[in-house]
Amino acid sequence: MAEPAHPRTTPAVGFLYPGHSAEDDYPRLQRLLDESGTEVRLPLVHTDIGTDAHRVEALLEMGSAHRLADKVDEVKAAGIGAVVWACTSASFVFGWDGAREQVRELSTTAGLPASSTSFAFAHAVQALGAERVAVAATYPDDVAELFAGFLKSAGAEVVARQGSGIITAAEVGTWGRAEVLALAREGDHPEAQAVLLPDTALHTAAWIPQLEAELGKPVLTANQVTAWEGLRLLGLRAHCPQLGTLFSPAD
Template sequence: MTALGILYPGHFAEDDYPRIEQLLGSDIRVDLVHTEAGEDTRQVDALREMGSPERLATGVEGLRLSGAEAVLWASTSGSFVYGWEGAHEQVRALARAAGMPASSTSFAFVHAVREVGARRVAVGAPYPQDVAGLFADFLRAGGVEVAGVRAAGSVSAREVAGWGEAETLALARSADVSGAEAVVLPDTALHTAAYVPLLEEALGKPVLTANQVTVWEALRLTDRRVNAPELGALFTREPIVQV
């Protein structure tokens, strides 16, 4: 049994995680611990507070007791708002506090883009334009070429958590641009676990979503590879070696 520890802010799309655990169909356990989300607004200062060491530390003890082998901070915006170096320090501090390997959803996206062999991506972000721009900057810092950014302008995680298949597909389609080799949909408040194959079929390319890549990154940290076609191209490919 491989136990994955997920620190998830608030209560929005956390039901994606038991769904993903079920779709993995193997000896994988996904343990979810909630942290305090704070003010539900997509303003940079509030997002930085959500990802503060004090907020993350509150969930660490529960994950240690669960037997987790790696921990993921399951917030895209609560990590990339610190910038590339600041997000590295965030996960280093989390690893020290937890006593296990750690990462975050923002780094999961960078690693997942490489995994599917994409060099140019299109971003469809539920966020306001300024926050979406910070995510694009983070991807660029990780060596990912961003072909286009579509910001839906939502200022509330609760609003995004209410989106269904139609809204998610519309966001992905509006974000896709010519030359993009994958479409990236950040925001762990967005339900996507049930829609990835549909999104990929509609766009004809890999689609990477926040809760999907979060679990994949936790598996990567534990050296596990699981074939799960229901979770999209990311879970069906052999590792891509880029030079």
């Protein structure tokens, strides 16, 4: 999908995205933001992931400082004002303090404000005022539990956690609307004030309103919150109902 045309003077946040799976969510996110009146560029550069596996050791290597640093100059060439590591698992796997150090190193290397998808989820939960959340993950159970622990460090109560046992991002990237809706339904909990789908390999940008209508509550998805976090770093506040409650702040 072609990226909408914008002059280089348009604010931009760059994304370092691991491998190839659901990166086409980002042109869609940019288009929806543009149609809602928020002009922003969302250039994306792919990092070398090494082994495609939702396994702790593979994720620690995937999110290592040298793999991110290798692509910083390339994404900076797009004229960005901030950079986000567009990966959930290969950030929270380091734990809260390790993920903070990962972002600090990325910011230092880039000379720009930086964040990651894991912190995007933490900040988005706080922005919604949600105290209790449910996690509906594509990951194996042990990796999903690490994400739940990360959220607890951010002050959220995780009332339900579901892992789907999917090992590779490549497989997650093949999931369509039916699988995503089923994942959200199965991972929901009556006490949850929001449901979180934490995998940037999962296509979700086209279906967030349907997800929220189905569950009757806010739904936070990885690529959605990653884009929102990038805008936050740029100091932009977008109103885009097609991207869900997170992008529909009360005036």
